[in-house]
Amino acid sequence: MTDGDSGGNRKTRTHPGEIVGRAVSGILAAGVTLGIGELLAVAVGTSSSPFLAVGSTTVDRSPAWAREFAIDTFGTSDKPALFIGMSILIVVLAAVAGIVERTHRPYGSAILLALGVVGVYAALTRPDATAAHALPTVVGVAAGIVVLRVLTRRYRSADAADPSRDGMSRRSFLVLAGTAAAVAVTTAAVGRHLAETVAGSVRNRLGFVLPTVAAADRAPAIPAGADVATPGATPYVTPNGDFYRIDTALRVPTLTTDDWTLRIHGMVDREITLGWDDLVARTPVERAVTLTCVSNQVGGDLAGNAVWIGYPIADLLDEVGVSADADMLLSTSSDGFTAGTPISALRDGRDAILAVAMNGEPLPFEHGYPVRQVVPGLYGYVSATKWVVDWEITRFDRAQAYWTRRGWAEQAPIKTASRIDVPAALGRVDAGTVTVAGTAWAQHRGISRVEVRVDNEPWQDATLTPEYSIDTWRQWTWQWQATAGTHTLQVRATDAAGEVQTEDRADPVPDGATGWHSRSVTVV
Ligand SMILES: Nc1nc2c(c(=O)[nH]1)N[C@H]1C(S)=C(S)[C@@H](COP(=O)(O)O)O[C@H]1N2
Numbered sequence: 001m002t003d004g005d006s007g008g009n010r011k012t013r014t015h016p017g018e019i020v021g022r023a024v025s026g027i028l029a030a031g032v033t034l035g036i037g038e039l040l041a042v043a044v045g046t047s048s049s050p051f052l053a054v055g056s057t058t059v060d061r062s063p064a065w066a067r068e069f070a071i072d073t074f075g076t077s078d079k080p081a082l083f084i085g086m087s088i089l090i091v092v093l094a095a096v097a098g099i100v101e102r103t104h105r106p107y108g109s110a111i112l113l114a115l116g117v118v119g120v121y122a123a124l125t126r127p128d129a130t131a132a133h134a135l136p137t138v139v140g141v142a143a144g145i146v147v148l149r150v151l152t153r154r155y156r157s158a159d160a161a162d163p164s165r166d167g168m169s170r171r172s173f174l175v176l177a178g179t180a181a182a183v184a185v186t187t188a189a190v191g192r193h194l195a196e197t198v199a200g201s202v203r204n205r206l207g208f209v210l211p212t213v214a215a216a217d218r219a220p221a222i223p224a225g226a227d228v229a230t231p232g233a234t235p236y237v238t239p240n241g242d243f244y245r246i247d248t249a250l251r252v253p254t255l256t257t258d259d260w261t262l263r264i265h266g267m268v269d270r271e272i273t274l275g276w277d278d279l280v281a282r283t284p285v286e287r288a289v290t291l292t293c294v295s296n297q298v299g300g301d302l303a304g305n306a307v308w309i310g311y312p313i314a315d316l317l318d319e320v321g322v323s324a325d326a327d328m329l330l331s332t333s334s335d336g337f338t339a340g341t342p343i344s345a346l347r348d349g350r351d352a353i354l355a356v357a358m359n360g361e362p363l364p365f366e367h368g369y370p371v372r373q374v375v376p377g378l379y380g381y382v383s384a385t386k387w388v389v390d391w392e393i394t395r396f397d398r399a400q401a402y403w404t405r406r407g408w409a410e411q412a413p414i415k416t417a418s419r420i421d422v423p424a425a426l427g428r429v430d431a432g433t434v435t436v437a438g439t440a441w442a443q444h445r446g447i448s449r450v451e452v453r454v455d456n457e458p459w460q461d462a463t464l465t466p467e468y469s470i471d472t473w474r475q476w477t478w479q480w481q482a483t484a485g486t487h488t489l490q491v492r493a494t495d496a497a498g499e500v501q502t503e504d505r506a507d508p509v510p511d512g513a514t515g516w517h518s519r520s521v522t523v524v
Pocket residue numbers: 243244245246247248249291292293294304333334337366367379380381384385386387
């Protein structure tokens with residue numbers, strides 16, 4: 001077909017520019033939907049935002065393998081990765097809706113409506129949902145459909161009309177599209193901004209006064225020698241800003257000490273609800289404890305050590321009178337995450353606390369402000385509930401916690417682990433004496449020995465730093481007489497009970513990874 005032939009056929013010919021215009025119309029309509037949803041969610045409740053509700057539901061519906069995949073692939077950037085994935089999907093569907101609405105009205109609108117149904121379903125099934133939580137999505141989708149219809153109609157009348165008027169209509173399309181874009185961006189931005197400041201939680205945290213810990217209840221000072229102080233090694237205490245973060249919260253809960261309460265109920269003699277003043281009227285203790293995530297791979301960095309201030313959990317359990325039949329503390333966060341902790345572990349004398357401070361600061365919002373649990377020796381998913389607001393005293397044969405329902409183990413003590421931190425992965429070093437350094441942990445049992453070997457030669461004892469506590473990790477160094485070539489370093493630890501870390505490789509699912517960490521190093 002020549003250009004001349006197509007001239008008489010212009011009504012059925014589609015300019016590539018027009019396709020783009022229609023796709024943009026669909027994307028803008030979706031943007032208006034999400035922006036308005038975000039803004040209305042400030043009034044209705046954070047979890048009613050359609051984007052967040054769908055994201056959170058996706059997270060909650062993920063089985064153990066999906067969490068493993070996300071953490072292994074994206075690490076602690078799993079949330080941005082999910083947001084980007086969702087955004088790409090929405091942009092594609094919205095673009096299709098825009099293209100289709102022009103030729104097959106109202107199928108484009110129907111696509112937006114279908115997305116709205118998904119949003120409403122997600123918003124109404126969030127743990128804290130009320131009927132009003134449908135509102136941001138419903139209003140957002142209605143506005144989006146209006147935008148889609150207006151933008152696709154304007155553009156259509158343009159090309160049906162006299163070609164000489166095409167430019168003017170294009171201009172009015174651009175004006176309308178620009179307006180829609182402005183509405184989408186401002187509503188989303190204002191919504192986000194209000195959500196973060198309206199709660200007053202930032203101000204509340206700034207005004208937080210750290211509890212004063214009596215000298216006898218303070219954590220012993222960390223001896224200088226506990227830290228191997230080798231360039232590239234892990235600092236003994238993890239700064240808050242570097243502490244790994246793992247949770248299911250797509251928007252960090254922003255509670256205040258004013259609205260925080262902890263309801264303790266279930267198999268107890270006396271149900272109570274603690275307010276902030278009741279909590280801080282107790283005697284605080286300060287303890288260093290190393291947290292570890294069950295998803296940590298051999299050699300991974302989902303572990304961190306902090307000095308916490310908090311209130312002993314065992315005292316609170318004594319106060320409410322726990323039934324002798326109960327064996328689980330089911331703790332719930334403000335956003336509906338749950339952990340099931342064995343009551344025996346909470347009452348066996350270890351320093352299980354309701355923590356309010358981390359390394360001399362109020363808890364960062366990401367780490368549970370204003371109150372989280374810290375239980376030495378247990379992986380985070382069964383013990384370390386952040387933003388904790390509810391305790392049910394129950395039994396393992398009656399209740400199932402969040403990750404247990406998704407395929408992870410009910411009981412999850414931390415497994416003995418050791419890691420080479422220096423030399424760096426795939427590092428190059430000069431031949432001669434090379435300092436190899438790393439970290440080992442077996443919380444609440446303690447580390448008694450770390451061994452290193454090169455290229456499967458006999459194991460050599462590493463030098464351990466002084467033990468700070470059995471609840472914290474321990475560092476080690478080993479001097480290697482390195483010769484030119486590529487070598488494989490391996491490490492294994494022995495806990496204080498004499499149990500050598502197993503060589504058997506196991507995946508994190510269902511109760512933590514095992515195996516020896518090895519690292520390949522090129523010596524030049
Ligand atoms: N509310 C809430 N608390 C939670 C989680 C969560 O998803 N939600 N994840 C747990 C897991 S799996 C771990 S490993 C620790 C991580 O604590 P951190 O983010 O302070 O390092 O928090 C635990 N507490």
